[in-house]
Amino acid sequence: MEILLAIMTxxxxxxxxxxxxxxxxxxxxxxxxLLGNGxxxxxxxxxxxTKGRPPIISPELKHFAEIYADPIPQALIxxxxxxxxxLQAFAIILVKRTYKALHTxxxxxxxxxxxxx
Amino acid sequence: MTENxxxxxxxxxxxxxxxxxxxxxxxxxxxILTITGNFIALGVSIAVFLFIWENGTQVVNAGNWDAPFGxxxxxxLLSATLLLLTSIxxxxxxxxxxxxxxxARLRFGFFSVYHFLLLGLNGAFLTGDMFxxxxxxxxxxxxxxxxxxxxxxxxxxxGAIKYFTLNFFGSLIFLTGLGVIYGLTGSLNMADIANKIExxxxxxxxxxxxxxxxxxxxxxSAIFPLNFWxxxxxxxxPSAVSAIFSGLLTKVGVYALIRMMTLxxxxxxxxxxxxIILSVLTIIxxxxxxxxxxxxxxxxxxxxxxxxxxxxxxxxVFNVMAISGVIFYLIHDIVVKxxxxxxxxxxxxxxxxxxxxxxxxxxxxxxxxxxxxxIVLFSLVGVPPLSGFWPKISLFLxxxxxENYWYFGALILGSFITLVVVAKIWSExxxxxxxxxxxxRKFIPFDQLYTLQKWQFVTPIAILAIITLYIGFGAEHIQTxxxxxxxxxxxxxxxxxxxxxx
Numbered sequence: 001m002e003i004l005l006a007i008m009t010x011x012x013x014x015x016x017x018x019x020x021x022x023x024x025x026x027x028x029x030x031x032x033x034l035l036g037n038g039x040x041x042x043x044x045x046x047x048x049x050t051k052g053r054p055p056i057i058s059p060e061l062k063h064f065a066e067i068y069a070d071p072i073p074q075a076l077i078x079x080x081x082x083x084x085x086x087l088q089a090f091a092i093i094l095v096k097r098t099y100k101a102l103h104t105x106x107x108x109x110x111x112x113x114x115x116x117x
Numbered sequence: 118m119t120e121n122x123x124x125x126x127x128x129x130x131x132x133x134x135x136x137x138x139x140x141x142x143x144x145x146x147x148x149i150l151t152i153t154g155n156f157i158a159l160g161v162s163i164a165v166f167l168f169i170w171e172n173g174t175q176v177v178n179a180g181n182w183d184a185p186f187g188x189x190x191x192x193x194l195l196s197a198t199l200l201l202l203t204s205i206x207x208x209x210x211x212x213x214x215x216x217x218x219x220x221a222r223l224r225f226g227f228f229s230v231y232h233f234l235l236l237g238l239n240g241a242f243l244t245g246d247m248f249x250x251x252x253x254x255x256x257x258x259x260x261x262x263x264x265x266x267x268x269x270x271x272x273x274x275x276g277a278i279k280y281f282t283l284n285f286f287g288s289l290i291f292l293t294g295l296g297v298i299y300g301l302t303g304s305l306n307m308a309d310i311a312n313k314i315e316x317x318x319x320x321x322x323x324x325x326x327x328x329x330x331x332x333x334x335x336x337x338s339a340i341f342p343l344n345f346w347x348x349x350x351x352x353x354x355p356s357a358v359s360a361i362f363s364g365l366l367t368k369v370g371v372y373a374l375i376r377m378m379t380l381x382x383x384x385x386x387x388x389x390x391x392x393i394i395l396s397v398l399t400i401i402x403x404x405x406x407x408x409x410x411x412x413x414x415x416x417x418x419x420x421x422x423x424x425x426x427x428x429x430x431x432x433x434v435f436n437v438m439a440i441s442g443v444i445f446y447l448i449h450d451i452v453v454k455x456x457x458x459x460x461x462x463x464x465x466x467x468x469x470x471x472x473x474x475x476x477x478x479x480x481x482x483x484x485x486x487x488x489x490x491x492i493v494l495f496s497l498v499g500v501p502p503l504s505g506f507w508p509k510i511s512l513f514l515x516x517x518x519x520e521n522y523w524y525f526g527a528l529i530l531g532s533f534i535t536l537v538v539v540a541k542i543w544s545e546x547x548x549x550x551x552x553x554x555x556x557x558r559k560f561i562p563f564d565q566l567y568t569l570q571k572w573q574f575v576t577p578i579a580i581l582a583i584i585t586l587y588i589g590f591g592a593e594h595i596q597t598x599x600x601x602x603x604x605x606x607x608x609x610x611x612x613x614x615x616x617x618x619x
Contacts, residue, residue, distance in 0.1 A: 020286065025278065032285055039292045046300030073299065076248055080292060083255045087285055090262055094281060097266075098274040110275040 005045045012038030023107050025095050032091065036084040040077045047073025120175040122168055123192035125161045126200055126239045129154065134232035144223050148215040151228040155208040158235070162197075162204040169197040174605075174615040176245070184616050185309040191245035191616055194602045195444065199242045199372060202448060205584065206364045206455045207235045209577035213459050214357035216566075216573035217466065222268045222355065230267075234260035234361065241369050245616055247295055247305045250373065254291065254337070258284045261366060264358045265350065276350035283346040287336030294329030297322065298381075308616035311380050311609055327382045331391070334377065338370025340429055341399040344422045348406060351421070352414040352471075356462025359414065363421050364455030368447060371428050375443070378432055379606045380613075389433045396430030397527040399423070404534035413471040413546065414461045416538055417454075420497070423531050424450055430524040431512050439519075441603035442511030445595055449496070449504040449588055456493045456581040463490075463574055464546065467563040469556045473542065477549035486575065487547055489582055494539045496585045499532060504588035507596065 012034050019031025050069040057064060099105060133154030140146045169175055174193040178184060192200075211231065218227060237256030244250050261284075266277035299305060301322055302313040317323060332343070339347040347367070351359045382388055403423030410416045428450070431443035461471055467483070468476040480487045492503070499505030509532065516525045556562055563571065588595050605611060 020282070028282060032282070032289075035286070035289050039289050039296065042293060043296035043299065046296045048300075070303075072305070073296075076295075076299075079248070079252065083252070087255070087259060087262075090259065091281060091285070094262070094266060094274070094277060097269055098278055101269065101271050101274055107278075110278060 001049055001051075002045065005041060005049070009038050009041045009045060012041065024105050025098065025107060026105060028107065029088065029091050029095060033084075033088055036080070036088075040080060043073050043076055043080070119168075120177055120192075123165055123175050123197075123243060124177055124190055126158055126165060126204065127236060127243070129158045129161055130232050130236035130239060133158075134229050134236060137229040137232060138226065141226060142224060144220055147223065147228050151211050151231070152208075152215070154232060155204065155211045159204040159208050162201045165192065166197045166201045169194055174612065176616055176618075184618065185304055185306045188249050189245040189306060189308075189616055190243045191308075191612070192243060193612060193615075194598070194605055195372075195375070196242045198444075198448065198598065198602065199368075199451075200239055202451045203235060203238050203242070203365060205581075206361065206451060209459070209581050210357050210361045210364075210455060212573060212580075213360065213462065213577040214355075216570050217357050217462050218355045225267055227264070227267060230260045230263045231361075234264065238365050238369060242372060245307050247298065247307060247310065249305075251288070251291055251295060254288060254369070257366065257369060258288065261362060265354045265362075268355070270353075273353045276353035279346045280350040283336055283343070287333045287343075290329055290336070291333035294326045294333060297326040297329065301326065306616065307376065307380055308609075308613040311383075311613055312617070314381060323382070324385075324387060327377075327385060327388055330377055330381075331374070331388065334370045334374045335395070336370075338367045338374065338425055338429075339399075339422050340370075340395050340425060341402045341422075344399065344402065347422060348415055348418040351418040352412060356414075356458050356465060359418075360455045360458035360462070363417065363458050364451050367421060367425055368451055371425065371447060374429065375432060375440075375606065378435070379440075380609045383609060384435070389435055392429055392433030393521055393524050396426045396428075396433060397523050399426030399429060400527040400531040404531050404538075407538045408534055408541075411473050413464060413473060413542060414458065416542065417457045417461060420457075420535060420538065421454060423535065424454075427509075427512060427528060427531060430516070430521075430527065434512075434515050434519050434521055434524065435607075436515055436519065437600070437603050437607055438511050439515035440607055441596070441599040442508045442515060444599035444602045445508035445511065448595060448599065449508060449585070452581055452584050452588065453493060453497050453504065456578060456585065457497065459578050459581070460490050460493060463563070463578065466566075466574060469554070469560050469562060473545040475552060475554055476546050478547075478551035480547040482551075489575070489578060490547075491543070492582045493578075493585060494542065496589060498536045498539050502589050502592070504585050504592070506589070507592040508599075 016031045016035030016038055019027045019034060047070045050067055053068045055068045055071050133150060137147055137150055169192050174191065177190040179188040234257060237253050237260060240253035241250060241257060244253060262281055265280055266273060298310060301317055302310050304310050304313060314323060336343045351362060400423050403419050403426060407416050407419035407423060410419060428443045428446050431439045465471050470476060496503040496505050499509050512528060
């Protein structure tokens with residue numbers, strides 16, 4: 001399972017970076033989304049994957065006796081999913097507005113000389 | 118529960134940003150509210166600063182969870198100083214914004230987002246938890262995205278896309294580093310990580326996470342080679358917005374670097390050398406970028422990069438004197454850089470453009486305003502006894518004594534080119550005769566404004582200039598403060614003890 005997740009994280013990072021480096025703005029957004037998911041998987045993976053052991057202490061014990069699933073990475077991922085969701089929503093609107101204003105999807109075309117420079 | 122006072126600046130900003138939403142289209146009420154809010158925030162920050170100055174580091178455990186498990190807010194002297202500077206800059210820029218930003222922009226919740234930005238800045242300075250720092254960073258960048266793109270002009274949208282991509286990418290790298298450090302130490306509390314990181318065997322993984330953090334904060338604070346988004350975007354939004362960005366947003370990155378280098382990865386020789394190299398390159402790229410630009414606001418954007426290099430290099434030298442120089446420079450830089458962009462906005466309002474080739478005769482027509490501006494420009498260069506001069510003594514001395522000659526040379530080069538650039542601005546915009554020009558249609562130049570509006574333009578610049586003068590002439594106080602901060606943060610044990618309460 002770890003190996004699979006590690007490979008998956010690597011693929012997401014690689015494809016995300018590749019898409020960010022493309023010239024199209026839409027692909028840029030896709031790249032950012034892929035990279036964000038890669039980061040989430042990485043945090044999940046680094047929090048050690050433990051199957052079927054919820055972090056609940058039985059009433060007679062005071063500490064965890066055995067290994068347990070760490071709940072913190074999951075809380076972190078939840079937070080970062082929510083945050084990146086908001087950012088992505090903003091990014092999509094930004095791209096739409098830019099397309100409407102400039103009539104181009106090409107990042108290299110975003111170099112209008114303003115009159116002051 | 119007196120230590121709760123350190124969270125009051127956050128509460129004030131949050132309160133006002135929510136209240137402002139209820140007056141969405143009523144711009145007059147919004148203007149009054151935002152000024153009131155910033156005055157209250159300034160008062161609270163002064164109270165917090167005095168409290169921490171008297172009583173030392175204060176720690177608030179959110180939800181009363183003890184330190185390594187819950188989120189902590191830590192107010193040490195560095196945080197308190199930066200909170201105070203944030204509210205000073207916030208107040209000055211809000212006064213400037215109510216007159217310089219057009220109503221069409223204000224109608225879309227400008228001030229509400231502005232308060233959210235200040236909230237994020239305050240939170241980032243106060244938090245003692247890595248993931249919480251990430252969340253505050255996200256609040257900062259998402260508000261700054263809105264501020265940079267509000268209005269939706271062509272070049273503004275172009276700048277916004279570049280700004281968005283790099284900052285979002287930086288956040289993702291920060292999160293990656295966070296994941297690695299959590300996997301290594303199993304903790305997110307900065308003080309706890311600082312304790313646990315010494316026990317880890319594999320230095321390679323620690324260096325990897327350190328480099329990830331360094332990359333993320335370098336993107337935020339525009340360090341070479343990750344600085345090209347800054348001059349591409351900072352000149353596009355209204356001057357009030359770029360003033361608050363240049364004064365505070367890049368400095369949050371520097372603050373995070375200072376915290377990281379002193380607390381989590383102290384005395385990591387590899388990182389310190391890397392910082393020195395990066396600072397030299399940053400100073401060179403920033404200063405040479407500034408010298409060829411003709412647009413005043415672009416010149417200022419490049420100067421931000423150049424002076425970030427000064428601070429990063431001082432951090433790389435890493436002794437009490439160098440760190441005190443960095444802190445002093447940070448204090449001076451926040452005030453002066455905010456003011457520079459306000460001046461850029463004022464020049465635009467007077468002349469209708471910020472291109473140096475097309476303007477001139479400012480000194481002839483506005484001698485008093487020119488005097489005000491020259492105080493700021495000379496402070497930027499560091500003409501003694503103004504504020505830029507004093508921190509440079511510490512930086513020069515410490516780098517020379519530590520035999521960091523590259524950084525020493527870069528400091529001289531950076532200061533010299535800043536002088537050249539300011540001389541160029543002075544001779545082009547102030548002394549030269551006014552070339553032929555005409556205003557754009559519908560443009561209301563400075564002379565035709567009402568007296569109250571004129572004062573609203575000049576007052577924030579004057580406030581910040583007076584503070585600059587105080588930093589220059591009251592350098593002894595600031596030096597005492599920065600020495601105390603430097604001694605405080607170079608021995609992270611005090612911080613760790615205050616947070617973890619053994």
